[in-house]
Amino acid sequence: MHTRDFRWIVDQYDIIFLDAFGVIKNYKGLVPGIENTFAYLESQNKEYYIVTNDASRSPFQLAESYHKKGLTAITQDRIISSGMLAKEYLDLKVPEGIVAYLGTPDSAHYIESSGLHTLPVSELDDVNINEVSALVFLDDEGFDWFNDLNKCVNLLRKRNIPAIVANTDRAYPLNLHDVSIAIGGLANMVESIVGKKFIRFGKPDSQMFMFAYDLIRDRRSIDKKDIVMVGDTLQTDIMGGNKFGLDTVLVLSGNTQAIDAETRINATGIVPTYISESAVIE
């Protein structure tokens, strides 16, 4: 584990995977100067992908949100989200029936783009409950927690259907001082109450990295040694990257701050290949 300048690190690899929140953006908007990083990556012919635990929107909408902030380098084909894995699962494994969901209409719209029928949990009733073939946890917004979390518990007690968690994060930063409970935290509660095993997508699970890796391999031959994963969170970005066999960079611009990086690395045993102050290249 060495502390290195981000440019120096990037120069060692062909392909860069980057987490979104805490690396490229934060609750205020883009991380200041991050545009330079992407300009440098382009100038050096580096390939880069955003690997993000997010099921609130489609890759197209996620890319659009970067463009609105002035970062045009991130196009939808550069984005790998946990929502994409949930969608692939549903397409492969749940061909019929209705997919009940917790989340915003935007999150559901993406899931249903390949022909699935979706239904917000709030609209579940005694009749349509029998046609539901899966429950998917997409986003912490867009529904009434009291009514709809209780409806989820009872849906899963009555129907033996798969429950899919499309974003495993338990909380996310809202501003400098506050966090918000994320859909992964709500899903954990429902799972422990109903006592069934949910299917989870998102870092640190290898499937996220595999999805990105496969996208590249479809076009050209690569080696895991040519890829580095950049993230601000030990338990997701670094743990997942390490396990998939990638080199990893912990940046100190998000969840893990300079003051306690070493303490946390020692406490968790999750060791990045490098530490860097941020992903900004000046």
Place this chain on the structure above:
Amino acid sequence: MHTRDFRWIVDQYDIIFLDAFGVIKNYKGLVPGIENTFAYLESQNKEYYIVTNDASRSPFQLAESYHKKGLTAITQDRIISSGMLAKEYLDLKVPEGIVAYLGTPDSAHYIESSGLHTLPVSELDDVNINEVSALVFLDDEGFDWFNDLNKCVNLLRKRNIPAIVANTDRAYPLNLHDVSIAIGGLANMVESIVGKKFIRFGKPDSQMFMFAYDLIRDRRSIDKKDIVMVGDTLQTDIMGGNKFGLDTVLVLSGNTQAIDAETRINATGIVPTYISESAVIE
């Protein structure tokens, strides 16, 4: 483990501890015929106590609710609730400041009866947050889940105060088909997100049984062999009674049904001394 007539079981003991929900009452009201049981207990000079995971109301209000249903035998001095333990904890350990709470005004009213100042989590703000000296989870009703659970998470991230769970149940039956997420389930979620250790009161924890045991011992000398605990739930009533050294009776009128009692006993390894169809004595 023997299946026995409830009257026969009761005859072997001097003191009877009974769980409330699933034993004396259910979502429809009193368990039909349960009045006869209390008439029999009185006629035989048996001492009895209701030992219940409930922090939604005071013992006085709980007793009143039985009286309204026509069961006058249960007076407030016969009720041991997990809310009483939470109140004792707060009286002993949190003498100053404000106790923030999740629950109904009724649940808070009881907590503050000994002079504590309480504040619903919804009314927390940047100023009064600094005077909060404890957070207590009382009831799943009486607050907005989205706003107030998020406020709890941030309160506990900012202030190093004890968090008390006054009812450890994760769910409770709402009607024949549905359950409701209980305050214990919500508290587990908040605890796992903030990563701190909460203080829990309620069966199976021994403190519930000790509280009842002490009430009796203050008046007369007793032996644990003279007490039997009656309940419908293996993980709380039977586990807790067993661990405290009491004989236990699993009744099949609530959470555990005749059809799967044996399977669950084998799966959990929680073995009651007796099984009885219900606590009704005809």
Place this chain on the structure above:
Amino acid sequence: MHTRDFRWIVDQYDIIFLDAFGVIKNYKGLVPGIENTFAYLESQNKEYYIVTNDASRSPFQLAESYHKKGLTAITQDRIISSGMLAKEYLDLKVPEGIVAYLGTPDSAHYIESSGLHTLPVSELDDVNINEVSALVFLDDEGFDWFNDLNKCVNLLRKRNIPAIVANTDRAYPLNLHDVSIAIGGLANMVESIVGKKFIRFGKPDSQMFMFAYDLIRDRRSIDKKDIVMVGDTLQTDIMGGNKFGLDTVLVLSGNTQAIDAETRINATGIVPTYISESAVIE
């Protein structure tokens, strides 16, 4: 939470509960100067008890071990061990049959002092397995881990009997640099493999404190406000003392060192009433 001189703290209370390891003794022997503390307690007419997670020996043998080290103030009636609770449980709940155990002959000798028949797990066979009425985890020494842990797993798969963990500690210090896996750690592994619920005795569980409290109350009237619990471990001594409603003192002579006391208190949310360098009174 205030840092205070230990003498000042002791002066505020009538009754002092002390953890053993890390407070009175460590891997080298007695904590230097601890004799003065007991001389002071005697001179001030303070009542004191050792409240310890230990099931390796009887209170008599534990007291004897202090006497051999030159500390005669700790007599057997001053010792409350988790082994005493396990023994009480077995006396009350397992009147017949054989109690299989993991531990040394010394640990079993104490358990069988009230007439129970014990059998080391190593001697379990196809015949006597049917007479076994409980399994008790006493000590990490005195048996072959490979053979006997596997025998425990299979015993609990074949016989639906209670499994009792007489010491919940997962590890203990062996010397300045090394720890040893304790019987509580081994029991957790067996429990997770067989999927049954074990019965645990030891701090932080309230039953330890209640046992000590009852001993005193049998002789005189006391109030929880008159008692302080002194320990070196947040998760057992301080958590348990707090929950039972006692004031608590974290001493920095054992598991929790001065350098990270504050970090750990913030991370766990387990807050002692006082912090003191050690329990030594000079």
Place this chain on the structure above:
Amino acid sequence: MHTRDFRWIVDQYDIIFLDAFGVIKNYKGLVPGIENTFAYLESQNKEYYIVTNDASRSPFQLAESYHKKGLTAITQDRIISSGMLAKEYLDLKVPEGIVAYLGTPDSAHYIESSGLHTLPVSELDDVNINEVSALVFLDDEGFDWFNDLNKCVNLLRKRNIPAIVANTDRAYPLNLHDVSIAIGGLANMVESIVGKKFIRFGKPDSQMFMFAYDLIRDRRSIDKKDIVMVGDTLQTDIMGGNKFGLDTVLVLSGNTQAIDAETRINATGIVPTYISESAVIE
């Protein structure tokens, strides 16, 4: 979920993934008649792979063990073991230093085949401990549990190195009546004591399935819909296969018996596409 004849199921797919223990073999040897299944697969030009949680031997040795039992169809290139993933991880991420291991010499021999230096945990000392760059849990045999599990705990407290679990199974069947604690169970205990995050390979983790999938894709284009995963264990084979997006078959010749298949499927919420009595085609 439909109960189907195994031949009918196989006819729907091009590629068959099979678990080993409980499907092809059991504690007595080969499942009687399983040779016919492989003869049928060959005759129908089906591609098949053994996907097994096993790190005790190399694929070559595993294949050899089938040949000795008379099953020549399973060659080493048909075997995907969790040990192979652990080896890939070590090759990619731990290029230098010594890999300490728990297991037999056979298990270590495979790990070191690509040039790594290995050391049994029993031979760790105060000098070579500083050169250790990873700890790997390979097999439950080949070491002294008491000495070497304690050495593992202390190694991980002193050195911040990755700990790799090359087989996540917690137990395995020894004969008709008994199970044995597996290396995954031992690793869980060490992890909970040291409090660090271990890296695990083996079903239900997607990486096992991805490894097999990649082997095939290197030679020809395939679709996940063309593959079916066959296994006897809901939590590993079926959960993992489902999550990877494959159709799945639960066979009743191993861990899950006909009598409780439905109960377990309902309890866990892990639903196979098909149930079949066994993988034998007559």
